[in-house]
Structures are given as structure tokens and as C-alpha cells.
Amino acid sequence: MHLDYNDPIVWLNHRYECDVKARNASVEEKFLSFFKPHESVLHVTDAGAGTGTNVCYYFDKFKHQQEWTLIEQHDSLVQACRQRLRKFADKNGYYWDEQEDQAQLIANDKRALIRFVNGNVDNLEELINLEEADVLVANAFFDLISFDQFDAMVEKLAQNNVAFLSTLNYYETSFYPFMEEDHQVVRWYHMHMKRPQPFGIAMGADCCEEMLDLLTQHRLMIEQESSQWHLKRGSTTMQHYILHFMENALNELSLTKEERKLCQHWFNQRKQQLHDRTLEVIVDHNDIFATE
Ligand SMILES: C[S@@+](CC[C@H](N)C(=O)[O-])C[C@H]1O[C@@H](n2cnc3c(N)ncnc32)[C@H](O)[C@@H]1O
Numbered sequence: 001m002h003l004d005y006n007d008p009i010v011w012l013n014h015r016y017e018c019d020v021k022a023r024n025a026s027v028e029e030k031f032l033s034f035f036k037p038h039e040s041v042l043h044v045t046d047a048g049a050g051t052g053t054n055v056c057y058y059f060d061k062f063k064h065q066q067e068w069t070l071i072e073q074h075d076s077l078v079q080a081c082r083q084r085l086r087k088f089a090d091k092n093g094y095y096w097d098e099q100e101d102q103a104q105l106i107a108n109d110k111r112a113l114i115r116f117v118n119g120n121v122d123n124l125e126e127l128i129n130l131e132e133a134d135v136l137v138a139n140a141f142f143d144l145i146s147f148d149q150f151d152a153m154v155e156k157l158a159q160n161n162v163a164f165l166s167t168l169n170y171y172e173t174s175f176y177p178f179m180e181e182d183h184q185v186v187r188w189y190h191m192h193m194k195r196p197q198p199f200g201i202a203m204g205a206d207c208c209e210e211m212l213d214l215l216t217q218h219r220l221m222i223e224q225e226s227s228q229w230h231l232k233r234g235s236t237t238m239q240h241y242i243l244h245f246m247e248n249a250l251n252e253l254s255l256t257k258e259e260r261k262l263c264q265h266w267f268n269q270r271k272q273q274l275h276d277r278t279l280e281v282i283v284d285h286n287d288i289f290a291t292e
Contacts, residue, residue, distance in 0.1 A: 009080045024225040024287040048141035052081040066112035130160040140168040143207040146200035164290040172284040192249035220290040229283040
């Protein structure tokens, strides 16, 4: 099968199963238990919703009637999200009714109203009713935005007593068998995450640490545990994605000729190991749940 490794929609679909396996069960249990006594409609905002991963994952797990607002900055992903959720409904035999900016997902006596918002989380207070919101969730998101963006968001959530669940927060990638150059290559990869972008400098691999610091300053109750991807020998598609993303990232850095040679050698070795099915990749993340 030919895969377009540059298509974010295909990528998000591929990582879904890995994320499901990696999500930390203990953090999830605390999150779901916290909302068990909540009797009215649960208002959930998904930041950086992509193709609707969090709705697919939590719709069945919540016992509540639900109102979701999915905030996603790329319109193509908002459209892909509608399609994916339509398929999700179809596959599970749920009722799906779609209007212009929203849809209803109904399973027996449970219903979710889903609002699709093509927008930026910086404008949270304009995109959702913060006074009504119960929780903001996000999956694989906070490495992509800056500390200042996160700070502004947490301020708004804390002022309105909105709970916070962030899963698959990235912090490290490791390769087996070890190679001497691993540390250097991964350091460059992390440097690329922190390149200047129009919104500032993304938190990148420091996101867990920076998020925990800030949430602690707000004196929130915090649960955090690891959510690791273990891409074993033969997990060739996901391993290929990781090498592809890293190679693209390193190509965008201004490295010297010598440094490029080191990278080339490293990628050649790693691709050969991938081909021979002797490569293992561990991607470390954590999950964080925070409440008043
Ligand atoms: C790695 S993807 C994860 C998507 C989805 N949560 C999932 O797990 O499949 C991150 C998403 O956040 C979106 N995004 C990044 N920065 C954003 C911002 N400032 N506002 C809204 N969406 C943003 C990206 O377009 C992308 O779809």
C-alpha cells in the first residue's frame, strides 16, 4: 500500500490506535470518576481536535449527554473530522444528523451535540461559553503551542473553573539498538520543534514540564502518568513516519556539512534497521488531568 507520509489526515488516523493503547488508564479513571456525579449535560471542548479523535474515544466512555466543541485551525481537518465522525457513527450503528456547523451523534438514549469550529485556541473565550464549559480536553496538542499561549489558556480555564485533560504530551524519542549519534540527532529534532514560528516558540519536548509548572502555580489538583508508544520490531508504518518527520525537521535546520554527514549516516542505518525489522522506537509522552 502506498502511503502519503505528508498527509496529516492519514497520519492522524494511523496514530489513533497507538494513542488508544498508550493513554494512561489511571489518569483516565480519575478523569471519568471526577465527572461521574455530574448529572447534567457535559460540556467538553477539544483543543486542536484534528479529525475528532477525542469524540471517538470518549463518546462511549461518558455516561452523560454531551455537548462537544471541536476547535481546529485547519479547515481541511475540520472537513475530514466531519467525515470521520460520520463513519464512526455508521460503523457503530449510531444515528448521525449533520447540519452546517454542527452534528448530532445518538446512541440509544445518549446524545452528543458536536460543534465544528474552524479557529484558533487563542480565541477560546470567543469560541466557547467558558461559564458553561466543564472540561477542556486535548490529545497530542500542547507540544505545538507556546508557553504564552498555554499560560493565557490556563488563566481562562482557571477563572471559570474548567477542568483540563491533556493526553499524549510528547517529551522524548529513543531508538534501539542504541547508536552513538542518537542523542545528538534527537537533540536537533527537539531544537526544530522550538524554531521561531508566527505564534512564537512552541513548547515542543518541554511541554510536560512547562505545563506541570504552570498548572502547579495555579494550585490545581494534578494527576499525571506516562503514556508511552512502544513501536516494536516490525511496526514499520509508524516507525517510517517517525523517521520521515525527523528527517524533514533536520533538513530545515542550518547544519554544517559535517553535521549533515552525521545525520545522513544515522538515517541510513536506522532505515536499514527498519527494513530488516530490527528497529524499536519508544516515544515517551505523559497524560495530565488537572482540576480545582
Ligand atoms: C498532532 S494533531 C492532533 C489532533 C487530534 N487531537 C488527534 O489526537 O488526532 C494537533 C492538531 O492541533 C491543531 N492545532 C495546532 N495549533 C492550533 C491552534 N493554535 N488552534 C487550533 N488548532 C491547532 C493542528 O492543526 C492539528 O490538527
